[in-house]
C-alpha cells in the first residue's frame with residue numbers, strides 16, 4: 001500500500017526515525033530524511049541537513065522534498081526530538097527551551113511546510129511522535145519533556161480537525177521505552193524496552209488503515225506478563 005508514496009521523515013539519523021526510514025523504504029516509499037547530522041541513510045533516501053527549530057532550515061527541507069517529489073508529499077513523520085528529564089524547579093532553562101523548540105515548534109514548522117505539498121497530492125498522513133510520558137499523571141522529573149509531548153498531542157488533535165477537509169490525517173504515536181541512543185543516554189538497559197522496529201511496525205499500521213478510519217492516537221506499552229521485574 002505504501003509503494004510509490006513520498007515521505008519526509010525528520011530525526012532519521014538514528015533511533016526511531018532511522019528505523020521508520022528503513023521500513024518505509026522497504027515498503028517501497030520514496031524517502032527524504034532530515035536531521036542535523038547525516039545518519040546511515042537506508043537505500044536511496046535523500047538526506048537534507050536540517051535543524052527543525054529553524055524556520056529557514058525547514059523551508060529549505062520542504063523545498064528540497066518538493067523538488068524530489070514533483071511538488072507532492074504523502075507522508076510526514078515528525079521524529080526529531082530531544083529529552084531531558086530533570087525536576088522542573090531546578091531544570092536548566094536552556095534544556096527546557098531546546099525541548100520546546102525541537103519537540104513542539106519543530107513539529108509545527110514541519111507540519112506547516114508539509115501541508116501545501118500534501119494538498120497538491122490530494123491528501124496525506126502526518127504522524128507526530130508523542131510519548132507515553134505525556135499520559136496522565138506526568139510524574140516527578142518528567143514535567144518538561146511531558147509538557148512538550150502533551151503540547152504535541154494538543155496540536156495534533158487540533159490539526160486533525162483543521163486538515164481533515166484537505167484529506168490530511170494527523171496521528172500521534174506514543175511509545176513507552178524504546179531502545180534508541182536517546183534512551184540509552186538516559187537509563188540503564190531494561191528488558192521492557194521495545195525496539196525501534198516495533199515502533200516502525202505500528203507506524204505502518206497507522207498509515208495503512210482504510211482512508212475512512214482515523215487512528216488519531218496510538219500508545220505502545222510493554223506487556224507486563226512477558227517480563228519478570
Ligand SMILES: NC(=O)c1ccc[n+]([C@@H]2O[C@H](COP(=O)([O-])OP(=O)(O)OC[C@H]3O[C@@H](n4cnc5c(N)ncnc54)[C@H](OP(=O)(O)O)[C@@H]3O)[C@@H](O)[C@H]2O)c1
Nearest residue numbers: 011013014015016035036037051052080081177178180182
Ligand atoms: N526512545 C524512547 O524511549 C522514546 C519513547 C517515546 C517517544 N520518543 C520520541 O521519539 C522520537 C525519536 O526518539 P529517539 O529515541 O529515536 O531519539 P534519538 O535516538 O536521540 O534520535 C533523535 C533524532 O532527532 C534528531 N534531532 C534532534 N534535534 C534535532 C533538531 N533540532 N533538528 C533536526 N533533527 C533533530 C536527531 O538527529 P541530529 O542530532 O543529527 O539532528 C536524531 O535523528 C523523539 O521525538 C522522542 O521524544 C522516544
